[in-house]
Amino acid sequence: MSKDIRIRKGLDIKLVGEAEKKTSKATRSNVYAIKPDDFHGIVPKVIAKQGTEVKAGEPLFHSKSNEKILFPSPVSGEIAEIVRGAKRKILAFKILSDKEQKYADFGAKDVSAMSGDEVKTHLLASGCWPFIKQRPYDVIANPDVAPKAIFISGYATAPLSADYDYILEGKEQEIQVAIDALGKLTDGQVHVSIGKNGNSPLAKLNNVVLHNVSGPHPAGNVSVQIAKLDPINKGEVVWVVNPQDLIIIGELLLTGKFNAERNIALAGSSVKNPQYYTTKIGAQVSSVVYDSGVYDEGNIRVISGDVLTGENVKPDGYLGYYHSSISVIPEGDDYEFFGWNKPIFNKISPSRALTFSWLFPNKKYSLNTNTNGEHRAFVVTGNYESVFPFDIYPLQLLKACAVNDLDAMEQLGMYEVAPEDFALTEFICVSKQPHQQIIREGLDLMLKEIG
Structure with a gap:
């Protein structure tokens, strides 16, 4: 229901x-790059060395901890450079693209005739597995642990984000095939969320539980939706897939080609x-x-x-x-003289102290990257709770992460959150603390110590 x-x-x-x-x-881009840092927690093991010719969909590297998880090239061409940083850490694989694209053929599949294990094996072999992420920890899903549910958020609320209702239009067949395949990987339900007032292509999907979402950002964050529908307890796993990635998965199953095209x-x-x-x-x-x-x-x-x-x-x-x-x-590289002590009309703030954005809720602003302040110790203001829709104390959780208190992190609901859920608290933070980085480091510690 x-x-x-x-x-x-x-x-x-x-x-x-x-x-x-x-x-x-x-x-058309001449060079494409795949950065291992995009896949948090993955240590890459090189498969395609510099100078190697690859087809679109052929693997560039695999995870050192699980060689079944492959990371494919988005285009065909020559591996022009493997960029390395300190201690020879791999920063990027750069591919010099062919003018005429060649695709690795993984074979078209009839999803209705496939078992869950066959779907999993095919997604791993074709390089589509990295599109599936998991909660807790916000990392690539462990293929050996079945999820209790799968969540897909088709409601984007972040500022200037792509409108899923628009970019998914006309791709209903690919999305449905991907949904049917993912449904075989869990004994639970596939939850799909769409905007309450939108006209989403996801609204016509079969074999899903559809939810209408409304409210301000971060209503579109999948962690918020999980918390409202099926909260994560210790030992439980939920998988998460981006709607546009469903198109790539679906096209792979229908045509046998890994097409990394994206709007x-x-x-x-x-x-x-x-x-x-x-x-x-x-x-x-x-x-x-x-x-x-x-x-x-x-x-x-x-x-x-x-x-x-x-x-x-x-x-x-x-x-x-x-x-x-x-x-x-x-770029916000300017200094505003006495910016802290004069009325502000051209910026957004949840506070009403010398700010007036609350008077114009529909006004659009041209903001830059200036933090309008400097880093300092946490100041207890109570502002975080006003933009944080979880049943979690955000300040206490941030402090627990900062001091590596694993027991407190568990008790305060760390399993339910991802770094993106603290983007708004970071935006309004008067202390200018890097909330997303603090949460990311806390999740990494929990993954290492608790698993």
Whole structure:
């Protein structure tokens, strides 16, 4: 039985530069890059060495801890460079793309005739397994542990994020095939969430439990939906899949080809013509950004992902493996004289002290990356709770992570959260503490010590 989810706590950050709903094909990128750091907790073991020719879908590396988990090339071409950092850590695999793409053939499959084990084996062999992540810990799912449920959030609420209702349109067949396949991997239910007032292609899916979600950000975060529908207790596992990744999985099952194509939103106040582009995972950001043109080219920040949780990739960087948007906003490298002691009309704040954004709830703002303050010790304000829709004490959990108190982390609900769930508390933090980094390090410690 479906259940509506209505979130009251949160904060919608309305920014100038939302992508117009029209799609163009991005300029073909000459080089594509897959970064092992996109797969948190994975230590890569090289399969395709520098100079090797690969087809789209053939593996570049596998996980050192589980060689069954393969990470494929998004395009065919030559491995131009394996970029290494300190202590020879692998930072990126760069592929010089062929003009005519060649695909590894994994064979078309009839999902209705496959068992759960056959689906799992096929997804592992084809390199689609990294699209499946798990809670707790927000890492790639362990194929040896069955989940109690699978969650897919088709409701994006982060600022300037891609509109799933738009980018999934016309891909209903691929999504349904992927859903049917994933349903064989769990004895529980496949939960799909959509916007209450939207017209989502996901609304017509079979073999799912559909939920209508409404409320401010982070209502679209899958952790919030899990907490409201089927909370995670110690020893339990839930799998999570991004809606656009369902298209890749479904197309693989239908055609036998790993097609890493993705529709992304190019948005932000520094973009002259924000819109959607069709590109591929790992493409050069410049192949998308400069198609639309930017304002003040020397003073911008290019972010792969949304402005709250994305990665600063610079104009010569590459699209992240899990990202469906590129955000371009002004770099906040200016100093505002007496900014703490005068009325503020052009910024968003949950506080009413010398700020007036609460008077204009629908106004869109052009914000930059300035933190408007400096790092200091935690100040107890009670503000975090106003934007944090979990039944969890956020400040206490952050402090438990900061001091590596595993018992307190367990008791305070660490199994239910991911770093992205603390993006808003980080945004409004008067202490300018790196909340997402603190939570990530806490989850890593729990994974290492508790597993």
